[in-house]
Amino acid sequence: MLEDRRLAVLRAIVEDYVTTHEPVGSKALVERHSLGVSPATIRNDMAALEEEGYIAQPHTSAGRIPTDLGYRHFVDRLSGVKPLAAGERRAIERFLSGSVDLDDVMVRTVRLLAQVTRQIALVQYPSLTRSSVRHVELIAVSTTRLLLILIADSGRLEQRNIDINQPISDQSVSDMRARLLGEVVGQAFSSLPGIMENFTEQCDPQIRPAAVAVVATLLDAATEHLDERIVIGGTAHLARYGEEFPIAIQPVLEALEEQVVLMRLMGESTMGGVTVRIGQETEVEGLSSTSVVTTRYGRHGQELASLGIVGPTHMDYQNAISSVQAVAQYVTRILEEQ
């Protein structure tokens, strides 16, 4: 009973603070929520909650605000995912359908997510790690330059220029293309290094140098920078919460321009379900007063990549979580159609 009320108080504090963005006091709390006890009682509970580290006072004569730990508890005990309004679902569906290609899907998704959550949105391109090769194309741009194109079954596409020392005939290029196609189509990207091991040896010695270059580039494209493409949107929302609260927006914008940081945010999401990292938990300096809500998405049941949002720690977690989840779900569906 006692413990129950304390949690209710924490919950009420989080909810009020999320909506008003102002420290909440004991009196306001009993007025806005039907807690059935007097402010004095609440004060005792608050003192206990503060002792345990769930809430804090900006200064002596102010109300309480939740700490990172407080949000953590709140999120962990969320009663359940609030379903999205029907209108919202329809909006999502309408927004994502009619994408012409993968780039388009990514751009639309990030816009949608930013719009629905009113936060900064991040969407990672489908990883090559878990994809396989749909097609390979080798094109002679000139006699000493080839263009290699790799298409993943997720629709993602990588291109690389290859410079070779000796001129190569169109016939040789065509042969190599055919061999490449035979070897790699349908194979997982992760298995390419093994598969390509003997490729050059079985080549006509004359074109071996070219083959070596092609294989090197292919493996580079297939194994390096696999997950490095991330689209960002909705940064304008940053200004909104920067206005009133002591969030320096520069470090946030800086963090969002660092590929490494983004990779960390997107990469660490646990499989299945939604990951919420609050404040310091992001382990990124510039994001210490923001929270990150991510989840994985993927087609055909395999999880390809992550998407999510970045917002102030005092965001509406319920809404954020359900939106992120819903968008991930729809993206997955769209990608399956592709």
Add this chain to the structure above:
Amino acid sequence: MLEDRRLAVLRAIVEDYVTTHEPVGSKALVERHSLGVSPATIRNDMAALEEEGYIAQPHTSAGRIPTDLGYRHFVDRLSGVKPLAAGERRAIERFLSGSVDLDDVMVRTVRLLAQVTRQIALVQYPSLTRSSVRHVELIAVSTTRLLLILIADSGRLEQRNIDINQPISDQSVSDMRARLLGEVVGQAFSSLPGIMENFTEQCDPQIRPAAVAVVATLLDAATEHLDERIVIGGTAHLARYGEEFPIAIQPVLEALEEQVVLMRLMGESTMGGVTVRIGQETEVEGLSSTSVVTTRYGRHGQELASLGIVGPTHMDYQNAISSVQAVAQYVTRILEEQ
């Protein structure tokens, strides 16, 4: 002589304001610049300049700041482009070389430009309008779905999925691919509508529906959304000038998320030379207290697209202009190598 000095005063005011970001007074001016006259004289000139609309007073007892018109005059009379420091040139070169593909070039360029100018950078992908087709690829993803890939000689690449009603054989796809290749490779994108006019008619009636879909998609890819891809970087710099000056950063971020706005900024640049739009001249609401410096870049002499920066009206125009110009030059060179 008199007119000369007035211009010198305007110039001095702009320069001082750009470095200090504070209204500049008559006394400070004569101290920092060797104008050879007394503050009182400067005051007379200032009064005249204010009358003509080149400078303004934030309030009665403050110094003067340049108006948009003042900056305009300053920029128009710039003595000449300040050459970049050798170190800077080397940095640019090092930064851009070693790009693996077009995406890479674009991303590196935008980062570079943002870093060098310490402003927000915009880089537009090479337009298809002025490119021609390097290669076309038609791939059967399934029996009722094709993937069309268009590669421009600028290295830009477009992909589209095509759903067809009736299953199509691999042989038919291969035939169509061969015909497509023969028809369009080497042709300008702008000429494709004419070229493709009779394509479907010369098709085996059996696969005509598929051919119609392919042609429609091809033309759509080649003629719609030609210039729509723009990369943005360096938004973190926005926070820097947002800190001290009365620039609301939200409208700027919002404007930068509007494709239409970006297109207008990038599209209107005049050919050759650098375009500077100051304050209201941008004709974008959210950018009324920023200036935009753009120029065109392109390979083989043809100008493919634009790149540039967005910064506060009180930016260092000299530096901005020369940096934008230099980066455009190097990008052009890199693209020519590709």
Add this chain to the structure above:
DNA sequence: ACTTGGCACTCAAGAATTGCGAGTGCTAAT
């Protein structure tokens, strides 16, 4: 053993006041 009313205490934030000084415009002298 919890709850609650009462009460003294704290302290950030806003309003009001003041002094300072940078900067101006004007005038009269050079």
Add this chain to the structure above:
DNA sequence: ATTAGCACTCGCAATTCTTGAGTGCCAAGT
């Protein structure tokens, strides 16, 4: 045309004052 002198303006920073929301604690009540 230039300049020194001077009265005037007015934003800004520093200072002080006031207010009130909110707290912690204690003693009384259930």
